[in-house]
Amino acid sequence: GAAEKGGYDHFMMKEMVEQPKAMMEALLSRCCENSESFGELKLNAAMMENINRIQIVACGTAFHAGMVGKYYFEKFARISVETEAASEYRYKNPIVDENTLLIVISQSGETADTLAAIRLAKECGAWVLAVTNVVGSSIAREADDVIYTNAGPEIAVASTKAYVTQIGCMMLLAAYMGRLNGKLKEADSTRIFRNLMMTPGLIEKVLDTKETIKAFADKNYRINDLFYIGRGLDLYTCMEGSLKLKEISYIHSESYAAGELKHGPLALIEEGTIVIAVCTQENVFEKMLSNIKEVKARGAHVLAIVQEAHRDIASEVDEVWVIPEMDDDITAIPTIVYLQLLAYYLAVARGCDVDKPKNLAKSVTVE
Numbered sequence: 001g002a003a004e005k006g007g008y009d010h011f012m013m014k015e016m017v018e019q020p021k022a023m024m025e026a027l028l029s030r031c032c033e034n035s036e037s038f039g040e041l042k043l044n045a046a047m048m049e050n051i052n053r054i055q056i057v058a059c060g061t062a063f064h065a066g067m068v069g070k071y072y073f074e075k076f077a078r079i080s081v082e083t084e085a086a087s088e089y090r091y092k093n094p095i096v097d098e099n100t101l102l103i104v105i106s107q108s109g110e111t112a113d114t115l116a117a118i119r120l121a122k123e124c125g126a127w128v129l130a131v132t133n134v135v136g137s138s139i140a141r142e143a144d145d146v147i148y149t150n151a152g153p154e155i156a157v158a159s160t161k162a163y164v165t166q167i168g169c170m171m172l173l174a175a176y177m178g179r180l181n182g183k184l185k186e187a188d189s190t191r192i193f194r195n196l197m198m199t200p201g202l203i204e205k206v207l208d209t210k211e212t213i214k215a216f217a218d219k220n221y222r223i224n225d226l227f228y229i230g231r232g233l234d235l236y237t238c239m240e241g242s243l244k245l246k247e248i249s250y251i252h253s254e255s256y257a258a259g260e261l262k263h264g265p266l267a268l269i270e271e272g273t274i275v276i277a278v279c280t281q282e283n284v285f286e287k288m289l290s291n292i293k294e295v296k297a298r299g300a301h302v303l304a305i306v307q308e309a310h311r312d313i314a315s316e317v318d319e320v321w322v323i324p325e326m327d328d329d330i331t332a333i334p335t336i337v338y339l340q341l342l343a344y345y346l347a348v349a350r351g352c353d354v355d356k357p358k359n360l361a362k363s364v365t366v367e
């Protein structure tokens with residue numbers, strides 16, 4: 001009923017609105033004097049010295065959080081990480097042994113492929129750390145270590161609040177590993193934590209723009225295709241945004257590394273094709289501008305998402321959605337909220353059953 005949806009029309013909207021609170025819970029539960037603390041882990045510095053390989057394995061939205069996690073591990077701890085879909089990992093004879101740390105991410109803690117990946121890795125002697133939202137779930141029970149995302153129950157099939165908390169936990173965990181192995185300075189880890197603590201407020205700012213996004217959706221809901229382009233961290237936001245759209249609105253979409261456009265998808269751009277260009281990363285901002293020009297030249301209708309300082313991109317594109325100024329490492333958190341809202345309003349305008357999309361389940365426990 002309406003009461004359990006907190007007065008909203010759908011669980012998905014309730015859960016999107018709950019994201020600032022969910023994020024705060026995820027952070028506060030592992031906050032210790034302005035730094036991250038993982039007192040709950042059995043994995044310690046001495047054990048970490050024997051680890052020479054980190055793999056992140058997950059499915060769906062959690063897999064995208066794993067891509068973001070890889071980015072953070074490489075940046076903060078200078079450890080190379082492989083992120084793989086659980087359904088690929090388990091059937092390919094992966095290189096995994098007693099010197100491997102396998103990190104699995106799962107909202108429900110019940111996904112069959114992810115659970116199978118844990119069993120396989122454990123048989124080979126790996127240490128398994130699970131990041132999950134459900135206390136006492138199968139994945140929580142079978143892993144050697146567990147980090148709970150503390151997002152609260154998630155009902156809608158399309159994952160929203162679990163995703164932002166998964167990203168938060170990955171960022172904290174990467175900073176923690178960086179401190180353990182000495183690659184991250186104390187001051188940098190404090191800065192990372194402070195930046196993360198700002199994300200609930202930043203998410204709130206995006207939620208405040210709901211009406212603008214709804215208006216865009218109401219105008220454009222008849223589209224057949226949507227393209228998302230980005231570079232670096234923004235690419236993973238594009239992948240997740242594109243998944244949200246497919247799941248609930250049934251609109252076909254592609255997410256592409258912007259630099260790969262000219263190797264294929266550019267052939268699909270026609271007069272009026274909507275391209276969402278996520279441009280929140282300063283180091284590749286100019287590169288994104290050239291990609292925007294490439295699609296504009298083929299008639300694309302471009303919506304750009306930028307940090308406040310680049311608001312003047314308006315002269316190059318058709319529409320701009322702005323996030324406040326922030327450290328480039330945390331933009332993935334508020335930016336995905338724009339793409340969640342967009343998928344939601346497009347799905348509503350198309351009359352879709354947002355909370356229970358056809359053919360999909362909240363948790364895939366059978367194969």
Ligand code: G6P
Nearest residue numbers: 060061062106107108111159361
């Ligand atoms: C299903 C759900 C997705 C979810 C994925 C992985 O496909 O519909 O929302 O991301 O499973 O689920 P998990 O519970 O392992 O994160």
